[in-house]
Amino acid sequence: MSDDAIPAVLPLRNDLVGETPYGAPQLDVPVCLNVNENPYAPSDAVADSIARRVRDIATMLNRYPDREHIELRKAFARYLAGESGVSLPFEQLWGANGSNEIMLQLFQAFGGPGRTALGCDPTYSMYPEYARDTFTTWRVVHRRDDFTLDVNATVDAIIRTRPSLVVITSPNNPTGTPLPMDQLAILLDACRKAGVEGAAEGTHPVLVVDEAYIEFRDPGTPSALTMLAGHENLAVSRTMSKAFAFAGARVGYLAASRGIIDAVRIVRMPYHLSALTQAAALAALEHTDELLAQVDHLRRTRGETAHWLATRRYHGRPLRVAESQSNFLLFGGGFEDRERIFDELLKRGVLIRVVGPEGWLRVCMGTDEEMSRFRAALDEVLAIV
Template identity: 55%
Template structure:
C-alpha cells in the first residue's frame, strides 16, 4: 500500500493557497489595507480579555448574541429585515460553504457554478464527495441565463454557487438573474456568495432583498473584507431558518470559539468606522479601473475590492516583473488576465509605476 494511505482522489494535489511572500505591497488576496482603528482594537482587547476569564467553559454553542448582532447588521440591506433565526456563522465563509455542502449536497448529488469563479468551490465539492459541474460565463463575464437554466435543468444540482460580486472578475448579478435561477433550481439551493457585497456600486442591490420570495436562496457574507477582519475568520449566511437548522446537524461541536465570538461582536460595535473605509476603497477602485483603461488594458467591470485586468501574452512574466519590483498581485482567472486588490493610494501608485515599467519590458 502507498504511504500515507491518502484518499485516491487527493493524491498529487496541492493544498489551496495564494503565495504568502514578504513584499512591500501585497495586493493578491483582496484584504482590506486599512486595519481596525485604535478604538476598535482596544474594544477587541477588552472583549477578548473578558472571554479569556471563562475559557475553562465551552462557548455558547448557538452564538445567540452574535447572531442577533449580525441580523441587525444585515437588516440594513433589505426592507424585509433579517431575524437571528435566519443567520448562521462559522470560521470564515469557507466553512459556511463547506457546511452547506455537507448538509445539502454530498455523494450522489451535484454542485454547480459558472467559470471563471472562485477556485475553492470545486474543492468544497471534492471534500464532500459531491459531483462538480461547471458551466461558462460570457466574454464580459456575465451569465447567459439561457445557458444557466439549461445546465440546471440537465444536472438538477443540489447546490448552485454564484458569487456576486464574482471572484475573480468582480461582476455582480442583477436581481432578475438571481430570481430566475432560484426558480430554475427550485429543487436545490441557490447560494449567492456576497463576500465582497459591501463594495458594490451605488444602485446594485443585495440578494438579501429576495430572501422572502425564495425559500431556497442562501446569501453568504464575511467579515474578512469590509470589516478588515481577515485574521479573525468569521463568515456567515442568511437563509430560511429551516436551512440553518439543517446545518446544525453537520456542524462540529462548539465550532465558534468564545474568542472569535468576542472579536466579531466588538467589530460590529464599530461598524460605522470600519465601513467608513469602504467608500474610500470604492473610489480608489474606480480610479484604478480608469487608469488601467487609459493605459490600454482590458478591465472587467468590478463591484468588489479588486480588479481583473489584461490581456497579456505572458501574464506570468508580468506577474514576476511586478514581484521583482516589490508588488504582488494574483495570477488567477482566464489565461492572460491578472487580479489586483485595491490598496491604499500609495500602494496603488507603486503598483501603477511598476506595471508601467513591466509592460514596457514585456511588450
C-alpha cells in the same frame, strides 16, 4: 507543501493523490495586492473594544462557548437590517469561521456522493475543492465574454443536471461582476422547477449567492438578501474578512430560511465558533460605521484604477478591464505570458494574483501609496515585456 512530501506509505485518499493545498502566495513584499484584503487596519478604538470583550470572557475559557452563538447572530441581524434593509430573526442567521466554513457546511449538508453542485466559471477557485472534499460532483456553465452570466445556459444546466446546489458569486471572484436581481429571480424560478438527482421527489436545488464582497457594490445596488422572503431554497453567504477589515479573525455568516440554517446546524462541528472569535466579532460589529468607513474610498480607488488601466497598452493594444463592483480588478485580457508580468512586478516589490482565465491578472485595491507603487511598477513592466 507539495504532494511528494506525503510519504507513499500513508493511505491518502485516491482522489487526493497529486493534489496541493489551496492558497495564494504569502510573501514578505512591500505591496501585497493579491488576496483582496481591506488595506486599512482597525483603529486603536476597535482594538481596545476587542481587548475588553476578550478580557471579559477570558476567565470563562474553561467552559465551552455558546454553540448556537445567539448573541452574535442577533448582531448580524442588526447589521443586515441597516446595511441591506432586510430584517431577519436570528434563527435565519448562522456564523462560522469565515465564509469558507459556511460554504463547506452547505456542501456537507446538501452535497455528497451522487449529488452535483453547479457554478458559473470563471469563479472562486475553492468551490471545486468544497465539492471534492464532500464527494460532490462539480459542474460549471461558462460565463459570457464580458463575464456576465449566460442565464439561458445556466437555467438549461439546472434543469438538465438536477444539482443539489447552485453557487453564484456576486460580485464574482475573480471578475468583480455583479448578479442583477432580475437574473437571480430567473435562477430561483429554475431551481423551484428543477428536481435534484439522488434526492427524494419534490426536493429542489439550493441556490447559494456568495456575497463576500457585497459591501463594495455601487450604492443603490440591492443584495440577494432582498429575495430571501418567499424563497426557502435561497442562501446568502457573507463575510467580515473584506470590507470589515477583519480577515485575521475568520468570521463568516449565512442568511437563509430556517430550514437551511437547521440543515447546516446538523453538520457543524460542536462548538465550532470559539468564545474568542465570538467576542472579537461582537466588538467589531459595535464599530460597524468606523470599520466600513474606507469602503467609499476603495470604491473610488477601484474606479480610478480601472480608468488608468484602460489607458495602458500591451503590445500596442489597450488593456481590457473587467467591470467590477468589488475591491479588485481583473485586467489584461491578452497577456501572452502573465506569469512573466507577475514575476516582474514581484521583483519590484508588488504582489498581485495570477488567477482567472489565461491572459488575465487580478489586483486588489490598496492604500493610495500602494496603488501608486503598483502603477509605477506596471508601467515599467509593460515597457519591457
